[in-house]
Amino acid sequence: MTSSKIPDPPESQPRILRPRRAAPADAVRPTRAEINLEALRRNLRVVQRHAGGAKVWAVLKADGYGHGAPAVARTLERAGADGFCVALLEEGIELREAGITAPILVMGGYYNQAHEEVLARKLVPVVCDMGQVEGFARMVKGGSVPGPVDVHLKIDTGMARLGVTLAELPAFADRLAQVPEVRVTALMTHLACADAATPDELAAQMLRFDEATAQLARRGIRPSVRHAANSAALLRNEARLDAVRPGIAMFGVAPAASDAAAASELTLVMRVRTEIVSLRSVASGTPVGYGALWRAARDSVIATIPMGYADGLSRHLTNRGHVLVRGRRAPIVGAVSMDMSMIDVTDVPGVTLRDEAVVLGAQEGPLGRELITPDELAAHSGSIAWEILTSISRRVPRFYREP
Numbered sequence: 439m440t441s442s443k444i445p446d447p448p449e450s451q452p453r454i455l456r457p458r459r460a461a462p463a464d465a466v467r468p469t470r471a472e473i474n475l476e477a478l479r480r481n482l483r484v485v486q487r488h489a490g491g492a493k494v495w496a497v498l499k500a501d502g503y504g505h506g507a508p509a510v511a512r513t514l515e516r517a518g519a520d521g522f523c524v525a526l527l528e529e530g531i532e533l534r535e536a537g538i539t540a541p542i543l544v545m546g547g548y549y550n551q552a553h554e555e556v557l558a559r560k561l562v563p564v565v566c567d568m569g570q571v572e573g574f575a576r577m578v579k580g581g582s583v584p585g586p587v588d589v590h591l592k593i594d595t596g597m598a599r600l601g602v603t604l605a606e607l608p609a610f611a612d613r614l615a616q617v618p619e620v621r622v623t624a625l626m627t628h629l630a631c632a633d634a635a636t637p638d639e640l641a642a643q644m645l646r647f648d649e650a651t652a653q654l655a656r657r658g659i660r661p662s663v664r665h666a667a668n669s670a671a672l673l674r675n676e677a678r679l680d681a682v683r684p685g686i687a688m689f690g691v692a693p694a695a696s697d698a699a700a701a702s703e704l705t706l707v708m709r710v711r712t713e714i715v716s717l718r719s720v721a722s723g724t725p726v727g728y729g730a731l732w733r734a735a736r737d738s739v740i741a742t743i744p745m746g747y748a749d750g751l752s753r754h755l756t757n758r759g760h761v762l763v764r765g766r767r768a769p770i771v772g773a774v775s776m777d778m779s780m781i782d783v784t785d786v787p788g789v790t791l792r793d794e795a796v797v798l799g800a801q802e803g804p805l806g807r808e809l810i811t812p813d814e815l816a817a818h819s820g821s822i823a824w825e826i827l828t829s830i831s832r833r834v835p836r837f838y839r840e841p
């Protein structure tokens with residue numbers, strides 16, 4: 439495929455997602471997410487070691503798991519990541535606009551009428567059904583792009599989400615053979631239970647993936663690349679094949695059942711901090727917050743922090759979990775509101791206005807050193823680390839820092 443024949447990107451792109459992140463200079467409020475780029479590079483090295491020679495395609499969907507995909511991609515590309523995976527076409531375009539030249543795989547398989555844009559941006563499409571194959575074939579037949587179009591084919595081996603099932607595969611392969619305009623260069627599948635206590639379901643899915651590979655080979659479709667591993671599979675040294683697709687591990691979170699050594703080597707990349715903006719002494723019995731869901735059981739000191747559920751501090755943390763102040767844990771009290779939350783700092787000697795309050799990550803202070811992990815927040819809010827990180831909303835500006 440020669441680049442000169444690829445159509446130019448369309449002039450206006452009303453569809454394109456443009457996250458409007460506040461620039462650091464816009465940050466009036468002290469609430470911000472600090473993204474440690476050195477930790478990101480260190481996690482890449484851990485992942486590369488576990489990949490055992492397989493290519494590392496870092497998954498940067500959902501704005502790089504909330505860390506800001508362009509900055510994360512630039513850092514990882516320079517540090518030697520082999521490629522990137524995103525869920526949406528819009529996310530792939532955002533990375534190209536940020537100057538990323540490494541391969542970018544669009545995994546969601548949803549192209550609507552935008553097939554041409556996928557190729558114009560030199561993104562690699564994943565196809566999950568015959569309609570998508572035909573969408574790309576039509577463009578080649580219509581002369582708008584040169585053929586064949588290279589795609590990755592997704593096989594459903596046990597997730598029941600996207601992809602061709604083993605039952606459909608023989609008929610699918612027969613039809614694919616009739617479409618020379620599209621060439622399958624890789625096979626992929628996604629693992630549903632890679633972080634389960636035992637690897638049985640993971641192994642069963644890989645057996646089905648092997649079976650699918652063999653079925654396609656019998657019909658003359660022999661892509662040279664296969665990939666399956668997410669962070670959980672990779673960090674238990676399973677399913678590594680030719681390329682791996684780690685997401686959460688890049689950001690310093692080891693899924694359950696990860697190799698203990700790998701888990702201890704990963705470093706949390708994001709730290710979310712704010713400052714105490716109001717402090718008050720309240721008498722025993724005083725209610726705090728909407729609905730009076732908490733009442734002081736003793737004379738107490740209550741601090742207000744300017745971070746609430748609209749910033750990604752889940753309302754499920756009402757009366758649960760902690761915030762770090764002066765290196766010590768202070769319990770969240772009362773209902774988390776949209777823009778603010780209250781914490782009980784009665785047991786934090788020396789607390790003052792403007793003290794740093796850490797919602798996620800580590801803090802060292804005069805009273806000690808403490809850490810709040812995404813897993814801890816997830817446990818308190820009935821969620822998972824993935825949702826915690828991707829929920830930090832766009833009104834929390836990201837500050838990129840080397841340590």
Ligand SMILES: *Cc1c(COP(=O)(O)O)cnc(C)c1O
Binds near residue numbers: 499545669
């Ligand atoms: C999100 C995703 C990944 C990465 O998963 P992690 O658990 O974050 O490592 C890999 N592959 C696909 C298809 C995904 O959707």
